[in-house]
Amino acid sequence: MILSIKNQIGPRCIIMEDGQRIYEIIHGPLKKGETVTLDFEGVRQFASPFFNFAIGQLLKDIPEVDLRRLLQIENINETGNLVVERVIENAAKYHGELDYRKIVDDMLEQQAKESL
Amino acid sequence: MAGKVIPIPTLNDGPRDFDRLFSIWKQVNNDFEDVCFDFSKCRFLRPNAVAFLGGLARLIEYRAGIVVFDWDTFRNSAVMVNICQNGFAGNFGYHASGWDGNSIPYRETTFLDMNGIMDYLTYNWIGKGWVNVSERLRDAIAGRMWEIYNNAFEHSGTKIGVFSCGQYFKTSNELVLSVVDFGQGIPNKIRAFLRHQTGEDRASKLAGAYCLKWAFTSGYSTCIDGVARGLGLDLLKEFIRVNQGKMEVYSNDGYAIIDRDGDRYFNTGFVFDGTIMHITLRRDERFYIFQDETKRA
Secondary structure (H helix, E strand, O other): OEEEHHHHHOOEEOOHHHHHHHHHHHHHHHHOOOOEEEEOOOOOEEOHHHHHHHOHHHHHOOOHHHHHHHEEEEOOOHHHHHHHHHHHHHHHHHOOOOOHHHHHHHHHHHHHHHHO | OOOEEEEOOOEOOOHHHHHHHHHHHHHOOOOOOOEEEEOOOOOOEOHHHHHHHHHHHHHHHHOOOOEEEEHHHOOOHHHHHHHHHOOHHHHOOOOOOOOOOOEEEEEEEOOOOHHHHHHHHHHHHHHHOOOOOOHHHHHHHHHHHHHHHHHHHHHOOOOOOEEEEEEEEOOOOEEEEEEEEOOOOHHHHHHHHHHHHHOOOHHHHOOHHHHHHHHOOOOOOOOOOOOOOOOHHHHHHHHHHHOOOEEEEEEEEEEEEEEOOEEEEEEEEEEEEEEEEEEEEEOOHHHOOOHHHHHHO
16 A cells, blocks of 8 residues: 555644544554555655654554555655654553652652752 | 732742742732732843733633722833833733833633644744744744643643743843743643552652653543543644753643753742743743654764
8 A cells, every 4th residue: 555645634744633533544454464665745744743653652552663664655755754753663662661659759769859 | 990909910930930830829829819910120021921911811811800900000111111012911901002112912721722823923923023033943933842732731720721922131131931821720720630549548658749740741642532642732842952941841740841951850849830841042042842853872
């Protein structure tokens, strides 16, 4: 499957709702092991909410190694590519879950030390 | 109109100026309160003050109060010219339309209007010609700034929208943008989230500085709908630092400053229900690069 992002949503890949639309189109085929190409020709502006939803959430049930093999990204500029890479990296970490109690403990401990 | 008269002093963008803004906010924090702003002692209003006062006026109206900007009290014609030029005066009933100059228009955004906000950032702010950047870089910078608006609408719970204003200062070669909301504030949101996640009240003891530090940490987010987030502020922070700009954030009892020396977080002596993001970029094209470009160089 080759998907023109500009035709689907226009020249701005910014909001999560647009990302969700792309996710809904590509998730099924990717899950079945099909190759999907996202063509960003004509897309000029990028922000992380779009990619969190279009690509980041694919990692919920597709391993990163499979996603990188099956999902081809074409004609994206370096700015967009940087955001995609950060989103994939972040999503891969996210699904490992965070220990919020430990986070709060660590922050309170640090806070107590600094107030001495 | 019978109502409280609030004198507006000269307002720049130093810490004392923000203190003064929060003190004004504190004086008008009641329902059904009518307020008249008096500018007779005001010699200058930076964009942070313009955005803040505009938002505050809408907040007063939302609380069923009446707001009057007393145009007759403007003794300093430069201040009046400035708020006419950026469209602020026109928004509040003065007979003047904004025009092009050194101002980035005062803007009230009541919903996450992607094209409206992106056009404002792309063509009225970074792409106005004050900073000599390529189209690619212009588009990329606007994309980074979008994260501020996205955060405000996604997390603050603002009932009245988001207010912004900017200016290009010729003498200091600085391009400024201020974005203000009167929502719950970042530290309050994070404390509530961590209380909920841990099932314990200890997170309430987290100081504003620590909450802001958490918010600017890559991968940390208060959204837990199964979609990883928490990159927006980190991407913005990285851009500001690499490009020797400055970003200051005032939210509840926390203050953050991000610049070429890194990021520092402080507790403030006051509590403000809302968030101000104040960005300063330098007008020097040598500085405008991205992380990938530094790696290639």
